[in-house]
Amino acid sequence: xxxxxxVLYDIPGREKQWMSWSPNTLKPRMTLNYKGLQYRTEWVExxxxxxxxxxIGARPTDKKADGSDRYTLPxxxxxxxxxxxxxxxxxxxxxxxxxPDTPRVVPAGSAALQxxxxxxxLPTVLVPLLHIQLPHVCNILPPRSAEYFRxxxxxxxxxxxxxxxxxSDWEKLEQGLGKVKTCLEENGEGKDMLVxxxxxxxxDFVLVGIFIWARKSMGEDSDAWKRLSALxxxxxxxxxxxxxxxxxxxx
Amino acid sequence: xxxxxxVLYDIPGREKQWMSWSPNTLKPRMTLNYKGLQYRTEWVExxxxxxxxxxIGARPTDKKADGSDRYTLPxxxxxxxxxxxxxxxxxxxxxxxxxPDTPRVVPAGSAALQxxxxxxxLPTVLVPLLHIQLPHVCNILPPRSAEYFRxxxxxxxxxxxxxxxxxSDWEKLEQGLGKVKTCLEENGEGKDMLVxxxxxxxxDFVLVGIFIWARKSMGEDSDAWKRLSALxxxxxxxxxxxxxxxxxxxx
Numbered sequence: 001x002x003x004x005x006x007v008l009y010d011i012p013g014r015e016k017q018w019m020s021w022s023p024n025t026l027k028p029r030m031t032l033n034y035k036g037l038q039y040r041t042e043w044v045e046x047x048x049x050x051x052x053x054x055x056i057g058a059r060p061t062d063k064k065a066d067g068s069d070r071y072t073l074p075x076x077x078x079x080x081x082x083x084x085x086x087x088x089x090x091x092x093x094x095x096x097x098x099x100p101d102t103p104r105v106v107p108a109g110s111a112a113l114q115x116x117x118x119x120x121x122l123p124t125v126l127v128p129l130l131h132i133q134l135p136h137v138c139n140i141l142p143p144r145s146a147e148y149f150r151x152x153x154x155x156x157x158x159x160x161x162x163x164x165x166x167x168s169d170w171e172k173l174e175q176g177l178g179k180v181k182t183c184l185e186e187n188g189e190g191k192d193m194l195v196x197x198x199x200x201x202x203x204d205f206v207l208v209g210i211f212i213w214a215r216k217s218m219g220e221d222s223d224a225w226k227r228l229s230a231l232x233x234x235x236x237x238x239x240x241x242x243x244x245x246x247x248x249x250x251x
Numbered sequence: 252x253x254x255x256x257x258v259l260y261d262i263p264g265r266e267k268q269w270m271s272w273s274p275n276t277l278k279p280r281m282t283l284n285y286k287g288l289q290y291r292t293e294w295v296e297x298x299x300x301x302x303x304x305x306x307i308g309a310r311p312t313d314k315k316a317d318g319s320d321r322y323t324l325p326x327x328x329x330x331x332x333x334x335x336x337x338x339x340x341x342x343x344x345x346x347x348x349x350x351p352d353t354p355r356v357v358p359a360g361s362a363a364l365q366x367x368x369x370x371x372x373l374p375t376v377l378v379p380l381l382h383i384q385l386p387h388v389c390n391i392l393p394p395r396s397a398e399y400f401r402x403x404x405x406x407x408x409x410x411x412x413x414x415x416x417x418x419s420d421w422e423k424l425e426q427g428l429g430k431v432k433t434c435l436e437e438n439g440e441g442k443d444m445l446v447x448x449x450x451x452x453x454x455d456f457v458l459v460g461i462f463i464w465a466r467k468s469m470g471e472d473s474d475a476w477k478r479l480s481a482l483x484x485x486x487x488x489x490x491x492x493x494x495x496x497x498x499x500x501x502x
Contacts, residue, residue, distance in 0.1 A: 111437040113364035
């Protein structure tokens with residue numbers, strides 16, 4: 001029965017090809033697909049996230065500027081254990097523990113290093129790309145979410161979404177991806193296309209989620225996507241290509 | 252015969268208790284001790300590093316502000332293979348490859364993540380501590396090295412060594428170590444005292460080298476060391492304590 005499936009709470013896009021566009025919700029989605037676990041998606045528009053989280057008992061993941069709780073997606077609900085799990089990292093750990101017969105995305109001994117990977121990639125890759133992405137993301141959201149996204153982000157940045165990014169974000173992004181490339185190359189020849197060399201792990205979903213986010217919101221024909229996918233001799237296009245079979249969205 | 256031992260090129264301190272004080276040369280020293288490999292140290296004062304490196308064919312590791320090659324220690328020479336290896340990371344990789352019967356410090360599959368660990372710890376922990384450390388380090392160097400260290404660092408920072416650090420460096424340091432602590436705790440209870448949980452790896456030597464550097468140059472009775480070792484309920488003092496047997500210096 002569909003009511004007994006794991007539920008992934010995700011933010012919808014405006015049309016079918018834009019569903020599951022968020023780099024954060026893409027991580028648990030790809031993890032579920034990779035592990036071969038059955039699930040269904042509950043689509044929650046931006047203005048409804050806080051209410052839904054409170055209703056299902058999902059913990060807040062952060063604080064707002066005014067000190068109040070901030071609720072974010074992804075959230076996962078597992079009817080088998082009746083657990084509600086917020087945050088993509090905690091979901092990865094939960095699924096590894098709760099489904100030990102599926103491939104682990106945080107292999108034994110790698111948890112601290114995987115967390116450090118996230119801490120490195122977030123400011124060096126995701127943040128400069130976010131600046132570039134803001135208007136693109138807004139374009140693919142349904143109207144209520146788009147209005148909410150624009151209003152809250154323009155408040156936070158103190159300027160129009162279209163005015164946040166500058167050429168220096170592209171430079172920072174290239175530098176950040178350069179660091180990631182240097183790390184991957186340390187694995188040695190033939191093992192530089194996955195963070196842990198020959199097995200897919202959470203660290204890969206951190207990275208590939210960022211590229212799928214960009215591809216879906218920029219569109220493959222845009223100058224921005226062409227510029228991004230040309231960096232480092234097209235390495236990242238090949239990198240993302242490896243995960244095509246885990247991109248599946250149930251819409 | 253001592254002439255057939257591996258040679259570690261290291262920077263001397265002014266007295267015996269201050270030998271091997273650098274966080275960078277401590278990494279290969281602890282790696283050699285941990286692997287149980289026999290070696291001897293060649294002590295090279297700061298002004299002589301470039302000349303010695305050029306003489307033995309050690310590659311430069313960086314560029315100076317004027318674009319010319321920068322030579323740094325550690326360097327390792329292995330008479331068995333006649334290889335000269337610069338840079339603590341490259342030495343770790345070399346020793347793992349050349350002595351496969353010793354415990355690996357970069358376990359299979361962890362190279363990219365270990366490199367990322369280094370990239371995270373360097374700016375968040377080492378750099379703020381360096382600012383605090385500058386006068387302390389200068390104090391424990393022999394006269395020629397101390398003069399060289401003071402002159403080159405004061406040129407680079409544009410101020411006296413004693414004027415580089417501010418209270419904000421302590422705040423940044425505590426934040427940086429807080430990130431490291433968060434990562435370690437992801438390993439779970441009882442596994443949060445080594446980066447990879449239950450085995451010592453290069454990532455630990457990156458971290459412990461930083462604390463030994465501070466302890467040796469600040470002195471255990473200094474206010475600075477007491478402040479550092481009191482952070483996070485004394486976690487770091489316990490962390491460093493685990494590596495006491497690998498601190499051995501052949502002086």
